[in-house]
Amino acid sequence: MAPTEYNSPHISRRGLMLVLSSPSGAGKTTIAHGLLARDSVITNSISVTTRPARPGETDGIDYFFIDQERFDRMAETGDLLEHARVFGNCYGTPRGAVENALAAGRDVLFAIDWQGAQQLAQNARDDLVSVFVLPPSASELERRLRDRGQDSAEVIANRMAKASNEISHWAEYDYVVVNQDVEESVTAVESILRAERLRRRRQAGLPQFVQSIQATL
Numbered sequence: 001m002a003p004t005e006y007n008s009p010h011i012s013r014r015g016l017m018l019v020l021s022s023p024s025g026a027g028k029t030t031i032a033h034g035l036l037a038r039d040s041v042i043t044n045s046i047s048v049t050t051r052p053a054r055p056g057e058t059d060g061i062d063y064f065f066i067d068q069e070r071f072d073r074m075a076e077t078g079d080l081l082e083h084a085r086v087f088g089n090c091y092g093t094p095r096g097a098v099e100n101a102l103a104a105g106r107d108v109l110f111a112i113d114w115q116g117a118q119q120l121a122q123n124a125r126d127d128l129v130s131v132f133v134l135p136p137s138a139s140e141l142e143r144r145l146r147d148r149g150q151d152s153a154e155v156i157a158n159r160m161a162k163a164s165n166e167i168s169h170w171a172e173y174d175y176v177v178v179n180q181d182v183e184e185s186v187t188a189v190e191s192i193l194r195a196e197r198l199r200r201r202r203q204a205g206l207p208q209f210v211q212s213i214q215a216t217l
């Protein structure tokens with residue numbers, strides 16, 4: 001169990017799962033990195049993918065890059081908490097790392113698509129906090145994908161063509177953040193995380209804490 005940080009270190013709570021989804025290029029990975037740099041209790045879920053690594057990406061840090069055979073085996077044996085086919089490749093969340101982190105009292109951060117968010121919600125709605133990240137405009141979304149400089153024109157066109165469908169899921173999320181300015185977006189998500197940690201139902205140690213105060217009154 002993690003401490004509540006903002007209440008008393010004596011009040012334990014369950015870890016939570018914070019999901020960021022968005023159309024490709026809106027900035028969820030950037031926001032995730034910003035949050036991880038600011039908050040030491042949350043840990044990143046590193047997905048497996050059959051997509052080839054981009055220049056600059058590192059196996060085991062950005063993703064675990066695996067082949068289709070291994071992915072299919074992980075999916076079949078239940079080693080993936082959720083998985084989905086996105087833009088022609090397979091992506092999934094390794095179950096063990098998430099369960100170990102939650103058991104150790106850490107919160108876990110996911111940058112995954114709407115299909116994955118739906119699967120997590122089916123299995124652990126109470127422990128899930130979901131945030132949909134919108135771009136300020138369609139033209140800015142395309143500019144970000146182009147300026148990232150990591151995908152071919154064909155891949156970018158495919159992702160732009162699917163952006164409207166991705167965005168159509170925005171209302172399934174608990175929160176929506178328009179990512180205009182990175183620092184402001186990180187602060188918005190950090191505020192969500194802080195408030196969600198204080199939800200009464202997550203603070204398992206609250207009844208004992210209240211009792212201990214009442215006992216001395």
Ligand SMILES: Nc1ncnc2c1ncn2[C@@H]1O[C@H](COP(=O)(O)OP(=O)(O)OP(=O)(O)O)[C@@H](O)[C@H]1O
Nearest residue numbers: 022024025026027028029030144148179180181182
């Ligand atoms: N608020 C912002 N203003 C300007 N540029 C941004 C902003 N947020 C992110 N970017 C830039 O936009 C590009 C896409 O961001 P990022 O890779 O975080 O998107 P993503 O939603 O994780 O995409 P994908 O789903 O493809 O992984 C990056 O080059 C990033 O530096």
Ligand SMILES: Nc1nc2c(ncn2[C@@H]2O[C@H](COP(=O)(O)O)[C@@H](O)[C@H]2O)c(=O)[nH]1
Nearest residue numbers: 024047083084086091092093111112113116
């Ligand atoms: N359902 C899942 N979706 C995932 C996961 N990891 C990433 N993603 C989604 O894939 C797209 C494309 O990612 P990219 O790195 O190729 O740009 C991204 O927008 C995410 O939404 C996952 O584990 N499960």
